[in-house]
Amino acid sequence: MNPLLPRARPVRLVTTLLSEGWRDIDELVLGSALPRRSVEELLAEFGDDLEHRGDSVRLREGSAARAAELAGGQAEPPADLLDRIRSHIEGVPAPLPALDHVQATPETVLRRAGWLDEEYDLRQARLLFLGDHDLTSLAVRALRPDARLTVVDVDDRILEYIDDLSDGSIRTVHTDLRFGLPLAVAGSADVVFSDPPYTQAGMALFAARGIECLERPKEGRLLLAYGYSERHPTLGRQVQRELLSLGLTFEAIIPDFNRYTGAQAVGSAADLYVCQPTARAGGKRARKGNAEQAIYTRGPRSVEADQSPRRLHDALTAIAAEGGRNVEQRDPDWTRPRAVPEGVAVAVDLSGDPGPWLPRLLLAVNADRVAALVPNNHPDLTDERAQAALVELLRPKYRLRLLRSTPDNSHAVVVAEAAPATAAEPGVHAVWTRAHARLGNVWPRADADIADLRLIDLPRHRIAEVRRLLEPS
Incomplete structure (x- = not known):
């Protein structure tokens, strides 16, 4: 394996120098800007393809092809790639203000793909995108059909759009980074790219999760887009200090x-920050995060938003307690399995839900009754079609009551009553009530690309697909 994985540009420089004639170590270090030890390790990879003369080396005649394979040449972009990117962006789901979506220009997306291919060997390096409303992954796929790409996003619409346009060749995984990373994603990448929300907390959280995604942090790279106004340099300083405190060093900042x-x-x-993790990168800080964390500039959990008043919590608890049940208050984190005593109802404040929390919370919690407080304009409640889709998705596990404009005109309460096992499809019910298990363990026929994921890690359209596949013929 290339000892410089995932870096490619210095390997190509050394290969070019060796192809041109005799070179000593000093010349290779000067020409590639690599440390001497790295050059020595790279020469060892060439093995018998090198011939030696004193302290100098060069490629043997006839070894150019093998050397080029080690170096991995840059891909020639398709002539229509920019037009394709424009077309993709024209069809992308509308930006969600609550997620701080701002669309990168098609030229930027093309520049990102080309730069990634120039700097890293995308034949070998596993490239992961933390959020991809800009669709950079699709541009890389068009440039490098053999690249191993993963997109992790909180927006189910984006994951479905990328899945459709890539014919499933890009792995798509759902999570809200405030709650952590799916185990199948942690430690799975060589290079991570992200364009996070530009708040101090947002940059810190996305950077911390990016470090967690790297299999070998010291050898990997974390690429972050970040912009701040020249009128407010203190904001830039605060974010840079956050990144440094995570154990990152700036290999480059491209203005x-x-x-x-x-x-x-x-x-x-926005600038491009090329970050190299140090030995102390990540640590305990990388695992922190919760639903109350204000990482966006807009929306119900933004840095300026008020929290839900106590009267809403009291009303929610009263609805959950109907019939004299005891009520257990839960936070919105659906990523961890937690037991619920029999006969106890669960009340959850999902007023900060940007859209995807509600169905996953209901999949994650096994209780006789769950009452969830959501915004009245929640995407699953806005019209009859959305409501029907939610009811159908959860039908094997819960019967739903959708209480619009409750307890006030800005909120709604979704009440889920456990469905009798005999009334649900047995195969679906078994999977729907074990949403934290690896799909391969609870569904032996699960496709290989999802077998190591949990049901709650799947994009929503794939959850619906699993449901259809599990239904009796």
């Missing part, structure tokens, strides 16, 4: 690398 249609407060531009 104005990213351009956007919007984000005029930061000049519609």
